[in-house]
Amino acid sequence: MNFYTLITGASTGIGKYLAEDFARMGDNLVLVARSKDKLEALAGELRRSCGVEVHVCGQDLSEPGAASKVFEFxxxxxxxxxxxxxxxxxxxxxxxxxxxxxxxxxxxxxxxxALALLIRRFLPAMLARRRGTVVNIASVAGFQGVPGMACYSASKAFVVNLTEALFMELQGTAIRVFAVCPGFIDTDDFFNRAGHDRSKIKVPVSSPQVVVKAVRQGLAGNAMVILPTFFDRLLINSQRFVPRKLVVLIGSFLAGAMEKR
Ligand SMILES: NC(=O)c1ccc[n+]([C@@H]2O[C@H](COP(=O)([O-])OP(=O)(O)OC[C@H]3O[C@@H](n4cnc5c(N)ncnc54)[C@H](OP(=O)(O)O)[C@@H]3O)[C@@H](O)[C@H]2O)c1
Incomplete structure (x- = not known):
C-alpha cells in the first residue's frame, strides 16, 4: 500500500518548505491550500525533482465542511x-x-x-492501520496572550492544548501527535496578511528551515511540543519563573503588535 503525507498551507511559506523537505525524503504528497495554481506548480516541480507522487487539493479551509471535503478527496x-x-x-x-x-x-x-476536524477525519484510519503521525504547526504565541495579536495567540493556545491532550490520549497506540511552536519566521505573506509591521518586532526572525528541522526532529523522537530555536526555548521555559502579568508584558514588547487606544 502507498502512503501519503498531507500538508495544509503548502502553497507558500513554511508549508511549502515542508512539502519540499518531505518530497526530498521520498514521501508521496497531498498538498492543500486555496491557491491551486501555486500548488500545481509546486507539485510539478516536486514530481520532476524528487520522483514522488503529488496530488493537489484546492480547498478553502475556512469554509464549513472543509475538512470533510479534503477527507473525501x-x-x-x-x-x-x-x-x-x-x-x-x-x-x-x-x-x-x-x-x-x-x-x-x-x-x-x-x-x-479545520485543524481539529482534519485530525478527527484522518485519525480513525491511522488507528485502524496502526500507523500515523499528526504534526500541528502552532506558535510560541500559544503559550501566553500576545497583546495586539490577542485572537491569534488564543487560536494557537487551542492548538497547543489540543496537541498535548491528544498526545496523552494516544499513548499506547501507534499514533503520535506533536506540535512545533516557532517564534517569528521569515515568511512575507504571513506578516502582510496579518497587517503586522515587521520593523516593530524585537526578537530574532528565523528562516522557515528551522521549522523544517524541528519537524524532522519531531518525527525522529518522541516529543509532545517542540520549540525550534534556543531563543524560543529560553523565552517559553523561563515563563514558569516569572509572574504571568510580566510574561504578557514582555510578549507585548517583543512582538510589537499592540496598537494605542
Ligand atoms: N511566520 C511566522 O512568523 C509564524 C510563526 C509561528 C507560527 N506560524 C504558523 O505557521 C503556519 C504557516 O505560516 P506561514 O508563515 O508559512 O504563513 P504564509 O506564508 O502566509 O502561509 C500560510 C499558508 O496557509 C494557507 N492558508 C491560509 N488561509 C487558508 C485558507 N482559508 N484555506 C486554506 N489554506 C489557507 C495559505 O495558502 P493559500 O493562501 O493559498 O490558501 C498558505 O499556504 C501558520 O499556521 C502560522 O500560524 C507562523
Missing amino acids: CEQMGLAIDKLVNCAGFSIAGNIERMDEDAFVQMTSVNMV
Missing part, C-alpha cells in the same frame, strides 16, 4: 494518509474592536476548526 483518489501536517494558518493583528468580523471567523476556522 483522499478517499475518492484512494490515498491513504499516514502523516497529517496541519500548517495552514494566519494571524490578524490589531485591536479587537477594529477587527474585521469575517476575518476573525476565517482565522479561527482555519487555525482551529
Whole structure:
C-alpha cells in the first residue's frame, strides 16, 4: 500500500518548505491550500525533482465542511494518509474592536476548526492501520496572550492544548501527535496578511528551515511540543519563573503588535 503525507498551507511559506523537505525524503504528497495554481506548480516541480507522487487539493479551509471535503478527496483518489501536517494558518493583528468580523471567523476556522476536524477525519484510519503521525504547526504565541495579536495567540493556545491532550490520549497506540511552536519566521505573506509591521518586532526572525528541522526532529523522537530555536526555548521555559502579568508584558514588547487606544 502507498502512503501519503498531507500538508495544509503548502502553497507558500513554511508549508511549502515542508512539502519540499518531505518530497526530498521520498514521501508521496497531498498538498492543500486555496491557491491551486501555486500548488500545481509546486507539485510539478516536486514530481520532476524528487520522483514522488503529488496530488493537489484546492480547498478553502475556512469554509464549513472543509475538512470533510479534503477527507473525501483522499478517499475518492484512494490515498491513504499516514502523516497529517496541519500548517495552514494566519494571524490578524490589531485591536479587537477594529477587527474585521469575517476575518476573525476565517482565522479561527482555519487555525482551529479545520485543524481539529482534519485530525478527527484522518485519525480513525491511522488507528485502524496502526500507523500515523499528526504534526500541528502552532506558535510560541500559544503559550501566553500576545497583546495586539490577542485572537491569534488564543487560536494557537487551542492548538497547543489540543496537541498535548491528544498526545496523552494516544499513548499506547501507534499514533503520535506533536506540535512545533516557532517564534517569528521569515515568511512575507504571513506578516502582510496579518497587517503586522515587521520593523516593530524585537526578537530574532528565523528562516522557515528551522521549522523544517524541528519537524524532522519531531518525527525522529518522541516529543509532545517542540520549540525550534534556543531563543524560543529560553523565552517559553523561563515563563514558569516569572509572574504571568510580566510574561504578557514582555510578549507585548517583543512582538510589537499592540496598537494605542
Ligand atoms: N511566520 C511566522 O512568523 C509564524 C510563526 C509561528 C507560527 N506560524 C504558523 O505557521 C503556519 C504557516 O505560516 P506561514 O508563515 O508559512 O504563513 P504564509 O506564508 O502566509 O502561509 C500560510 C499558508 O496557509 C494557507 N492558508 C491560509 N488561509 C487558508 C485558507 N482559508 N484555506 C486554506 N489554506 C489557507 C495559505 O495558502 P493559500 O493562501 O493559498 O490558501 C498558505 O499556504 C501558520 O499556521 C502560522 O500560524 C507562523
